[in-house]
Each structure stands twice: as structure tokens, then as C-alpha cells.
Amino acid sequence: MADIKLVVLDMAGTTVADGGLVEQAFSRAAERLGVEPGSDDHAKKLDYVRATMGESKITVFRALFGAEELAQRGNAEFESAYAELVGTGRCAPLPGAAETIGRLRNGGRRVVLTTGFSRTTQNAILDALGWQDIADLTLCPADAGRGRPYPDMVLAALLRTGAADDVRQIAVAGDTSYDMLSGRRSGAAVVAGVLTGAHDEAALRQSGATHVLPSIADLPRVLDEAGQQ
Numbered sequence: 001m002a003d004i005k006l007v008v009l010d011m012a013g014t015t016v017a018d019g020g021l022v023e024q025a026f027s028r029a030a031e032r033l034g035v036e037p038g039s040d041d042h043a044k045k046l047d048y049v050r051a052t053m054g055e056s057k058i059t060v061f062r063a064l065f066g067a068e069e070l071a072q073r074g075n076a077e078f079e080s081a082y083a084e085l086v087g088t089g090r091c092a093p094l095p096g097a098a099e100t101i102g103r104l105r106n107g108g109r110r111v112v113l114t115t116g117f118s119r120t121t122q123n124a125i126l127d128a129l130g131w132q133d134i135a136d137l138t139l140c141p142a143d144a145g146r147g148r149p150y151p152d153m154v155l156a157a158l159l160r161t162g163a164a165d166d167v168r169q170i171a172v173a174g175d176t177s178y179d180m181l182s183g184r185r186s187g188a189a190v191v192a193g194v195l196t197g198a199h200d201e202a203a204l205r206q207s208g209a210t211h212v213l214p215s216i217a218d219l220p221r222v223l224d225e226a227g228q229q
Contacts, residue, residue: 010174013197053198054176056147096217
């Protein structure tokens, strides 16, 4: 296995505590679009949101509401609701996340933070955490072309940083099946699932995880071991 030079990390659920914010923001957005809270329709849509955690949010809204105009409106309402929740202070790093990013970078690896949110929401989270300069690069779906489960953000991270000569020198880490699929499709050698977010070990492994870790704090050890193989 090649020495890992580039590490692509998800945000919500992986390095940033979600705390149910995605579900709460979706519920607010859905209500604004006329979906009655507590209804069967609301429950079905929320189940879909849970199942597709990690996917680009506009793609989720297209699947749920069909018409492009309605999907765009729903996505805008979601982003607004999420920003409102972040603005109330309900946004925190997961334990050990900042230290892990620092350790990776101090060890000579480049680190890129990715998200399924829009750039506006991603920036709101980074600002709330004081993380504007914590990584070498931050990417959202619009920066790369397509969001997860496509490999675009991982490959964009490689192209923009120039950190590696081979996709086998990339590690991807996230908390959802979509993170795992994106990592595997990019050719990354390490595709690590973490158990601090949306999906359990079975779902992560089914979607191609090479490793499943209790948290992102365990990733540097895995990468160091990979480089010695």
C-alpha cells in the first residue's frame, strides 16, 4: 500500500458533531414546503434523509420533491434552517477532530474537508468553529461538479492540492455509506468509516469501507500503519 499523502475528510458526523441538526433542518424546511409534521409523508421523507446522509442535499431534495423549482426551494429552506441552528451555537467539533487534522498536517499530509452542504452552509460551519484555516482546502459539491456518492470531490481534492502522484496515496474518511462509495470510486487506498455519525458498521462495510473506526481520532494510526506495509 502506498504511503498516504492526501486525506479527504467529511465534516458533519465525521469531524463535526451533527447532533441531529440535519434532521431538524430538514423538518423545518419540509414544513415550510407544506409537509405536515408527524404525518406519514413527513416520516417517509425523513427516513429517506437518514438513508442518504452524506449525499449532496440538492440531490436529496430533487428525489423527495421532484419538480426542480420545488427542490431548489426546499434546498434553500434547508440551508437557511441549518444556518439558523448553527447560528444558535449548536455546532461543535467532534472530540479529537481538530487535533487529528493538526497531526495529519504536521506529519506532512495534506488535508481536505468536504461536505454535502452548499458553500454558504459549509462556510457558516467553518466560521462557527473557527476552522477557516484548519485544512489545506475545503470543498462542497458545487466546487467539484457532483457530490457524493460520485468521486468528484475526492478527485478535485487531488487535482487542486497536487498532494499525491497516485490515487492509491489518498485516504477518505466519513460516517456514511455515501462517503464510502465516493472513496472507493475514486480509487483511494484507505476508505475509513467512523462510527460517530449517521451509519453503522454494517452499512459502512457494505458500501466498501476498508476500515471502520470508533472515531476520526483513530485515523492517524491507521495511516501510519498503512505506510509501513
